[in-house]
Every structure is written in structure tokens, then in C-alpha cells.
Amino acid sequence: DTGVSQDPRHKITKRGQNVTFRCDPISEHNRLYWYRQTLGQGPEFLTYFQNEAQLEKSRLLSDRFSAERPKGSFSTLEIQRTEQGDSAMYLCASSSTGVPEFFGPGTRLTVL
Amino acid sequence: GENVEQHPSTLSVQEGDSAVIKCTYSDSASNYFPWYKQELGKRPQLIIDIRSNVGEKKDQRIAVTLNKTAKHFSLHITETQPEDSAVYFCAARLYNNNDMRFGAGTRLTVKP
Numbered sequence: 001d002t003g004v005s006q007d008p009r010h011k012i013t014k015r016g017q018n019v020t021f022r023c024d025p026i027s028e029h030n031r032l033y034w035y036r037q038t039l040g041q042g043p044e045f046l047t048y049f050q051n052e053a054q055l056e057k058s059r060l061l062s063d064r065f066s067a068e069r070p071k072g073s074f075s076t077l078e079i080q081r082t083e084q085g086d087s088a089m090y091l092c093a094s095s096s097t098g099v100p101e102f103f104g105p106g107t108r109l110t111v112l
Numbered sequence: 113g114e115n116v117e118q119h120p121s122t123l124s125v126q127e128g129d130s131a132v133i134k135c136t137y138s139d140s141a142s143n144y145f146p147w148y149k150q151e152l153g154k155r156p157q158l159i160i161d162i163r164s165n166v167g168e169k170k171d172q173r174i175a176v177t178l179n180k181t182a183k184h185f186s187l188h189i190t191e192t193q194p195e196d197s198a199v200y201f202c203a204a205r206l207y208n209n210n211d212m213r214f215g216a217g218t219r220l221t222v223k224p
Contacts (some may be wrong), residue, residue, distance in 0.1 A: 004155075033205065039214070040217070041114075041216055041217070042201045042203070042214025042216055043156065043201070044214070045212060046212075055210065056209075091155065093158070097159075099144060099146060099205065099212065100143075102158075104155060105155050106155060
């Protein structure tokens with residue numbers, strides 16, 4: 001499969017725990033985006049990488065969220081001290097242009 | 113920042129009829145307007161896009177129009193088919209900015 005992949009697909013955690021998600025973009029894509037989507041809403045931008053550089057971060061993103069893309073390939077998104085409001089689908093997208101073209105299947109996070 | 117409003121939230125049409133979904137945006141500096149289709153339980157897919165230097169773009173049964181003066185753009189689907197049933201999201205991106213804002217989505221149902 002040469003598309004965008006994400007792991008895990010589902011994560012259930014207790015409030016206060018830390019979680020980490022992984023995204024593997026299409027291999028030749030240098031741009032990587034993270035979005036969050038809640039039920040009945042459109043995706044909400046979280047952060048953007050070009051190669052290994054994190055160039056943009058949403059002002060809505062609290063300091064409990066951190067993302068990395070250490071070698072310009074896969075990326076990780078970590079949420080520390082999870083809250084129930086963090087429950088959502090976390091989507092990764094990659095592209096070689098300036099817009100998110102190809103989305104991954106998402107990681108569904110449930111915080112109990 | 114940019115604010116995107118989308119309507120209607122739900123749309124039901126008979127197979128073969130046309131469907132139109134409309135979006136408005138707030139920031140006149142937005143210059144790129146994609147549309148995504150998201151089938152139930154699946155990832156968003158980019159289906160068509162338009163840039164601010166173009167008024168209309170067509171790809172087989174789908175077309176997008178842009179009115180920069182009024183700051184609104186629309187998706188038109190002709191000869192709808194049951195497989196067109198999905199949630200459609202519009203989005204708008206500011207020039208030289210990766211924080212793309214999505215509308216809340218339109219659930220389109222095509223009845224056979």
C-alpha cells in the first residue's frame with residue numbers, strides 16, 4: 001500500500017494518560033499535515049511540516065500537544081495529560097504541493 | 113483568521129438530479145478553495161479545487177464556481193448517482209498559509 005498510513009487506528013485511554021500517534025506519509029511527499037476531526041465537523045488544522053521542519057502550528061493547539069518529524073519521513077503526534085475533550089479522529093495528510101491531498105485513515109482517540 | 117461557512121448541512125436528491133453545495137469565506141486574501149468527499153467511515157478525498165484567478169473549473173460531472181467579489185464558491189454535481197452519497201467539505205486557504213479552514217460539511221444523499 002503506497003498511501004498514507006496511520007497507527008494505531010483506534011486508541012482508548014484514560015484521562016491524564018499520554019498517547020502517541022504515528023503517521024507514515026507517501027514516501028516522496030515532503031509536506032505533512034495533522035488535523036483533528038470531531039463528529040459532524042470538518043477537519044481542524046493542527047500543524048504542518050515541510051520536510052523535518054514544523055512550519056506552522058495552530059493557535060488552538062495547547063502545549064499538551066507536540067508533533068515531530070525527525071527525519072522528514074514519518075511523523076508522531078503526542079498528547080500529554082489527555083482530557084475528554086481530546087476525543088476525536090486525528091488525521092494525517094501528505095502532499096508534494098501546498099495543500100493536503102492525500103489523507104490517512106485516521107486514529108480514533110477515545111478518552112474515558 | 114479565515115472562517116468558512118457551508119450550506120446546506122444536509123441535501124437529498126433523486127438519482128439523476130443535480131446537487132449544489134455553497135460555501136462562503138471571510139478573508140479576501142484566501143486564494144485556494146478545494147472540495148473533499150468523505151464517505152462514511154473513510155478518509156477525506158480531494159475531488160476538485162479552484163484557485164482565485166479562475167472563475168470556474170469542471171471535471172466530468174463535477175464543477176466548482178468562485179465569486180471573489182461575493183466571497184463564495186459552490187460545488188455542482190450533475191447527473192447524481194447513489195455512489196455520490198457522502199459528506200462533502202469545502203475549504204479555503206489564505207495565500208502563503210498552510211492553516212486551511214474547512215466548512216462543517218454537507219451530507220448528500222442520492223436516492224435511487
